[in-house]
Amino acid sequence: MRTLLSGVVAMMLTATGTSAQTASLDELAARQVQRRAVEAVVWGMPIVNYDLMLQEMLTKTPGKVNEVIYWGKPLDWKNQTLTPNPDTLYFMAFLNTKDVGPIAIEIPPAGPAGSLNANIVNAWQQPLEDAGLLGVDKGAGVKLVMLPPGYTGQTPAGFEPLQPNTFGSYVLFRSNMKSHGDADVANSIAYGKQIKVYPISQASNPQATVFTDVKDVLFDSTIRYDDSFFVNLDRAVQSEPWLMRDRAMIDQLRTIGIEKGKAFAPDAKLRQALKDGIREAHALIGARYDAGLPAFFDGTHWTLPAHPEVLNAAAANFEEPNAYPVDWRGLAYTYAYVGIKRLGAGQFYLINIKDRDGQSYDGGTTYRLHVPPNVPVDQYWSLTAYDRDTHALIKNVDRASRASNNADVKKNADGSVDVYLGPKPPTGQEANWIPTDPARKFEMMFRLYGPKQELFAKSWKLPDVEPLATTVGGATK
Secondary structure, X not given: OHHHHHHHHHHHHHHOOOOOOOXXXXXXXXXXXXXXXXXHHHHHHHHHHHHHHHHHHHHHOOOOOOOEEEOOOOOOOOEEOOOOOOOOEEEEEEEEOOOOOOEEEEEOOOEOOEOEEEEEEEOOOOXXXXXXXXXXXXXXXXXXXXXXXXXXXXOOOOOEEEOOOOOEEEEEEEEOOOOOOHHHHHHHHHHHOOOEEEEHHHOOOOOOXXXXXXXXXXXEOOOOOOOHHHHHHHHHHHHOOOOHHHXXXXXXXXXXXXXXXXXXXXXXXXXXXXHHHHHHHHHHHHHHHHHOOOEOOOOOOOEOOOOHHHHHHHHOOOOOOOOOOHHHHHHHHHHOOOOOOXXXXXXXXXXXXEOOOOOEEXXXXXXXXXXXXXXXXXXXXXXXXXXXXXXXXXXXXXXXEEEOOOOOOOOOOOOOEEEEEEOOOOOOOHXXXXXXXXXXXXXXXXXXXXXXXXXXXXXXXXXXXXXXXXXXXXXXX
16 A cells, blocks of 8 residues: 555656655645645535525625525626526525525415526535426425525425535526517516515514516626635534535645634645645646537537536436546536536526637637527527627627527528627627627627427427627627
């Protein structure tokens, strides 16, 4: 064993230009800290992602835990969360059972007044339940109760229990819109405000749920690839219980200055190692993302929304005895948030980061996506463009998507739709155009709400995106 370990250390030192004889204990310890910082970033990405959103709410809005914030119009670029949907109305409730005990979540029944799709996750963004029109209640409405870790009391009659194993959790409610028209937006908001969130101790006479409109707030929860990442990670470790599956990380995190019950106060040397570690983690994650996820449609660059290993693990509550895909999970939560219990039942997503020719998308080039007729959905489809580096909506553009629930979108005679992306709209195609920033790269996501079997049978296929022209200095080439 000693010989094997010595060989591994020697190889590591050779790779860095240092011999085993010249490396000091301090140098070895510094490398260990950096390596463990890299692994902490990958492992901790989901809960840091969650904490970034929570802190934005607490520091930039009047919203509070166990209330509801919402965006009172289709999202624009001021919502800098990760790959959000501009073609629905977002309501979010950040919950915490630590001080108030079990918390009730009431989902209203779907009907002429509206419908929603809701996903409920714990602080690690592990899916707990899907609710709403295509969720567990199939639009009938449902009463859920979020239970604290270790709770052994009775579940109130009429409520379905959820056990997140964390004090913190959140719900993303998407209130569906018939169109982007003002009246339909107002109706969607009114329906969303039928959601109820309250401590179960108030069940006999609950206080009215507080709703806060944050549509004009610059709400930025993009991942920070600097040493502030570890401040968020420390806050999560201090506030949440250790899950049994993660106990191997206790000593790993102590090496980088994060230990439950102790203040996180890195000195200059440790802070530099953390900066080096997150820089390396960023490069590693970026390379994995650029290599691409498995294709959904063979022969195209449309991929699954995450690696199958993490999709399967999430569906199994991360309880599979011989699988824990931390690397793929960490990657997924650099470009997305929330978790879906039954992906494909209520919604499905396709990611695209490369054009027909295998090239990354350039904001100075014009592209076309031909959406074939008869898209297999019960609700709607949409195409959204995001900044390639931040995975958020492209800043300073007046819209980010085109969707079938937008009455302005023009159809071809056969029912197909051509969507254009680029710095300027092609002549006569303004209604079907998504603007890009010519100075930045971008990526896209195709959403299908209420997907039908034809999608998964691949009898309907979305083709690759084709480049048309490049704009240089205002001229088109």
